[in-house]
Amino acid sequence: MRIAVIGSGALGGYFGALLARDGHDVTFTARGQHLDAIRANGLRITGQTEIRLAVDVTDDATRIGPVDLVLLAVKATQLEGVLANLEALVGEQTAVVTLQNGLEAPSLVADVVGRDHVLPGVVRVYTRIAEPGVIDHMGGPGSITIGEWENADTSRVAAIRAAFAAAGIPSPAPADIWQDLWCKVMFVVPTGMLGALADAPLGVQRTGLRENLASIMVEVRQVGLAQGVDLADAVEQTLAFADQMPAEATTSLHRDLDAGIPGELDPLVGGVRRLGRRAGVPTPLFDLGHALLERRLG
Incomplete structure (x- = not known):
């Protein structure tokens, strides 16, 4: 699966690293010292999970091109700044998973790429950026719950959940996302x-x-x-x-x-x-x- 992780901080860095380790073609976005450290030393996960990977990382999401899956992992306060670049990542079959805290992100993203592309997501994990290029996994279920906008049971959601599970990311199926x-x-x-x-x-x-x-x-x-x-x-x-x-x-x-x-x-x-x-x-x-x-x- 070709995946773009928009925001490689505490959430995106952790989940993206698990997916990259499992063999998916993952490209991350990052900025500043975090970007420089990942380019120089790879992406590291420490704590309850130990990973070190050389990964593809960029500060320009538009260079990635259409992907199968977008993990939108920036903070809610940073969402407005990345919305303009989303269309460059979205092809006919692309799913965009929103991982922000709060209630408004799915609708804001749907206004840009269309509701059919958006899978609202709920994350439960304790991670933090320990230093540039290093994510500390402190605990929690480490799960991503996703669902279709109308809670339909679709093959694409089943495929993404299966990919998550194979990578070590629990992805329970909620009755109502x-x-x-x-x-x-x-x-x-x-x-x-x-x-x-x-x-x-x-x-x-x-x-x-x-x-x-x-x-x-x-x-x-x-x-x-x-x-x-x-x-x-x-x-x-x-x-x-x-x-x-x-x-x-x-x-x-x-x-x-x-x-x-x-x-x-x-x-x-x-x-x-x-x-x-x-x-x-x-x-x-x-x-x-x-x-x-x-x-x-x-």
């Missing part, structure tokens, strides 16, 4: 926002701030229900998932905001607010949290 996406958002966004507001890791949020956390999750559920997504038991399930996670865990949104960096505040917290407004669903806790965090950032 949108439900899975919203359930991830229900965990990542409330814990990121509340964690930053209260300077509290997950262990504090799920105990002393549990009612506050649940109330924020309820707002996500209400917005999702207005989109037609079945989230009836999602708050309880998400809290139960949070109870299983390390007490010291924090999200990248929390860490960025603590460092004075906006990070994905707008695509994550702002994204829930925008969808709520369009659906006529009030989100007062998200509105308050967004205002306080923007004020802190100045």
Whole structure:
């Protein structure tokens, strides 16, 4: 399979390396010191997975040409900057898997390449860039869940899942990819926002701030229900998932905001607010949290 990995950071570097190791024709995009290090020394994965590969890497996605599969692995804040180059990668049969946190990426990509090419994806893995050219795999399921826009059971999704599985990437088949996406958002966004507001890791949020956390999750559920997504038991399930996670865990949104960096505040917290407004669903806790965090950032 010919694959373009757009963004070879913590997610793209890790998953792309697994696919390249399994024999797929993978081309990565990168920038700056990360690009230079990969060109000079290859791409390294350390930690729970150990890989070192010489890989094809470029800073110009338009040079890659049409591929079978695009793994769109840039952060949500970087998405706008790569959309213009996507059409050069997309042929008649190309699938574009969106791996961004938040809710808006699939629609933004579909506006450029067409809905038929887009496979919404949900990633569950803990990775980070340890240094330029080196990705540290710290844990987590290491999975990519994908599905067709209308949740149809198609041969292309089956083939991509099989390729993922053969490369060591679990790819469960969800009954509803949108439900899975919203359930991830229900965990990542409330814990990121509340964690930053209260300077509290997950262990504090799920105990002393549990009612506050649940109330924020309820707002996500209400917005999702207005989109037609079945989230009836999602708050309880998400809290139960949070109870299983390390007490010291924090999200990248929390860490960025603590460092004075906006990070994905707008695509994550702002994204829930925008969808709520369009659906006529009030989100007062998200509105308050967004205002306080923007004020802190100045």
